[in-house]
Amino acid sequence: MKSLLFSSLSVFALVATLGLSGAERAHAQSLDDITLNVYKEETCGCCVGWITHMDERGFDSTVFHPTDIYSIKEELGVLPKWQSCHTAVSKDGYVFEGHVPAKYISQFLASPPANALGLTAPGMPMGSPGMEIGDSFNSYDVILMKKDGTSEVFATVKTQAEQY
DSSP: OHHHHHHHHHHHHHHHHHTSOHHHHHHHHHTTTOEEEEEOOTTOHHHHHHHHHHHTTTOEEEEEOOSOHHHHHHHHTOOGGGOOSOEEEOTTOOEEEESOOHHHHHHHHHSOOTTEEEEEEOSOOTTSTTOOBTTBOOOEEEEEEETTSOEEEEEEEOSGGGGO
């Protein structure tokens, strides 16, 4: 019975992806089993909004509420200038700090740059995933954090629509 159920689910997954374009299929397959460990304050609502954004785009999130979130950030190498309200870590150890859109995390994970620590959207950019308030939006940069403490712009988000 278990193998029959597994086979049925596998066939369903295959059929579901056949209707997608090649690029969409590759994206769907690349997100299989991507779980992010998310460290956040227990009372932070915007973090919950970001987690929902990620989960709706095929990521899974395991949420932790550490007593000292800043010690977690420090252990992971997230410099104060890169910090935001929550920190997510992939199974490969890449760090995603703050309200980075799933679109850019997917691009990053598809081909992580050399010496990369991860991505950040420093602060809490108005209109970024989880920070939506009506039509309010401020353009912002998604920053590539590097293990040696340097950084560069990974993407510039000029409009709210560009995030999705």
